[in-house]
Amino acid sequence: MAQNLDKTYDPSQVEERLYKKWLDQGYFHAEVDHKKEPFTIVIPPPNITGHLHMGHALDNTLQDILIRWKRMQGYNVLWQPGTDHASIATEVKIVEQMAKEGLTKEEIGREAFLDRAWDWKEKYGGKILLQLQKLGSSCDWERERFTMDEGLSKAVLEVFLRLYKEGYIYRGAKIINWCPQCQTTISDAEVEHEETKGNFWHIRYRIKDTNEYIQIATTRPETMLGDSAVAVHPDDERYQKYIGKTVILPLVNREIPIIADEYVDQEFGTGVVKITPAHDPNDFEVGLRHNLPQISVMNDDGTMNEEAGLYSGLDRYEARKAIVKDLEQQGFLVKIEDHVHNVGFHDRCHCVIEPMIKMQWFVKMEELAKPAIDALKEGQLRFVPERFGKIYLHWLENIRDWCISRQLWWGHRIPAYYCQDCNEIIVDKEKPDTCPVCGSSRLKQDEDTLDTWFSSALWPFSTLGWPEETEELKYFYPTNVLVTGYDIIFFWVVRMVFSGIEHMGEVPFKDVLIHGLVRDSQGRKMSKSLGNGVDPLEVINEYGADALRLTLVTGNAPGNDMRFYWERVEASRNFANKIWNASRFILMNIEGKEIKPVDLSELTPADRWILSKVNTLAQEVTDNMNKYELGIAVQKLHDFFWEEFCDWYIEMVKPRLYNAEDKTNKAALWTLQTVLINALKLLHPYMPFITEEIFMYIQDQEKTIMFSSWPEYRKEWDFRQEEKEIELMKQGIRNIRNLRAEMNVPPSKKATVFVISEDKEIRNIFEKGKVFFATLAYATEVKIQKDKLGIGEDAVSTVIPGASIFIPFAELVDIEKEIERLEKERERLTKEIDRVVKKLNNQGFVNKAPEAVVEGERKKQEKYENMMKQVEERLQGLKK
């Protein structure tokens, strides 16, 4: 069987088969079980319009690692999957699709449009989840939810009603962000501010009944048509005299007042601001304070409306040109300056946002935000890394009311009904038959839908059945950790937290693990327009899911961005191959043999060493994972497996395996198998496929590593002494290899190796490890002796703590060179000793440093002096 295994690991032969097995066996499925402790993660639901990109791959790899790990630890694990209806993104897609057929939303009407959208969702909405499966994601697919499915829609209604009744949701005409492209409002979080080059137009307004002018400066001259005042700072001496006077608005000749308001910055521009309450959020506020009329001059599509008079019908930017031209012609334009300022863009379509006053639905945020702030401050909620907590707090502390209504059709329709007769607003789960006030049956539902994030804010509990008090909800809520990118802290994390607290009375998760972006090799954001995106599926096809997963966690710290390099995927693939071949080697050796448990006393020091290593590895990896230090954990796993296990232990063990006479044969096989299994288990969260595949070969084709026990530190496997012993031997071997490399001795040329030590214990150590020491040190024979009997001076030598090693290479030895080498060694040791001695002579150090550190330095001193003594001796011998 093992002989039949390919020499290289081929993920394509493995992944699909294993994933199917896991699915068929229902391994991902979780049921409420009060005997076990739950561990829950809700997936950040991908948009149904989405396809898997590197961000998803990273996000879900991290979640799957945590999930698989906890599952092995014995937790009753639920990874709750699902998708988001993504109102605006999806609606745009459907509209585009219809446009190809020459149709518009309005033509086909709401119902037909929604039919299309649902069709689209059925057809494409699950695509991304299938892609997540390719990654190995162990979500409980039986529990897949969708933000617009029946249960979640119920939750949305329930929340809307509750918040409305409690006064948190209100309807009001406020200035909102309007996207003329998408023809809908958007929330503040959806506006991206970008520095944009523009102009500063200085315009003079004539003061009524005088020939005096007051000069304003604006970046948006077209909005002047909606000006309802001109404002100066109340303390501004330059303009004191004008306060209360009236100016004539150029072009339209409307009379507007000059008002005083602290909002005006005297230093900036001319110190005079035109106030356009209907098209600027600040002006809106000023307008309210001064009771100014709100004159809207624009239509929803960004063209000027009838208020704009002559300019009516023009696009806002054409109107700007025309107005500037007219102002110039009529002598009102004083000057034009270049000006860089921030412009708000819609994050979806990148169209310039137009502030407008519209009647919309809002969530009053201040009170809801408070407990969410406290949750972090009091420690019920924690960000990893912590710094993101500051961002979260800052946002919440400066939060403004959340505009939740969208002029879209795809989404949860706002459950408000307007009486056509008495204008009463009724908010209810279902459309009432009659108006409770006037009894009219002419009721009309609000046309708008809710912001997508309104439903995803409920995701951690709505997916578990809320508002029903399901067993799942009681058992799995609150979830344990949320894994997401820093880019959606405002959109999603914040809103889930206050929603969880408000409706469930408890934070929805304790930890928030934040990761960064996966960028391209040049550090640029991966984007469609740049065409620099790497398709995770392509990586999986070429290198396997394990290699991709490993690449995404290796060398990365939480919250930090990372760059994607194909070379790194190759390195990961190589590691998978290494695991494969080491396992293949072990399988070939244990094949046909029954590996029975071995008494620890039968183990050789090498066996104990590696067992002890894997034991502490389990401990350390678990510690790191507890702290979400996955990058560090995987680094340790990599190093252990490749260096310690493959390069050292397997090589140490070979002579024993190839010698049928060797009595420690069984111990070696048991150790190989045991260490391999433990390593595979520790690796499984990171590399689920290859570890499962090998596990099945070792254990049983029916078994799964997924539910095998997570390795824990075992006291009886702690062999500190043997660790030291083997490390000493390794150092000896390294030194010998060094020597040989320096002298260009090929491995085929072997020699006798003498290990000389006066220390019986050290001689004993080498005696016990002689078999592998000989092989790894390219020795024909290893002689371990107390003195240098039988060694001529024509040998090369090296020193390790407590022993000298001699290799008689008569024909190769150059005494001069040997002396030179030893003198170098002496120099190095002198430096080391000096350093240690200096440190130990420092009273401050000896008195204040922890005992263990001081003791460590003393040991070092002893070690180096011992080595120095040997070097000196050897030098003396040579120089004679």
Added chain:
RNA sequence: GGUCAAUUAACUCAGCUGGUAGAGUGUCUCCUUGACGUGGAGGAAGUCGGGGGUUCGAGUCCCUCAUUGACCACCA
């Protein structure tokens, strides 16, 4: 304008609670040893951005400067 992060070997990045710097890739030399050349052995390579400070001791803590990046922000 505010906040935060980054600055460590040629490149990309790790480095937890302060105790003489690590990995991968690349590079150089050697090796077809019966798991693996997607390999093995060995080597070269870093004044940890600059300058202060705290400390017996700082890449690690504090201050400051510089550069880069991100986020937030209503200066028209």
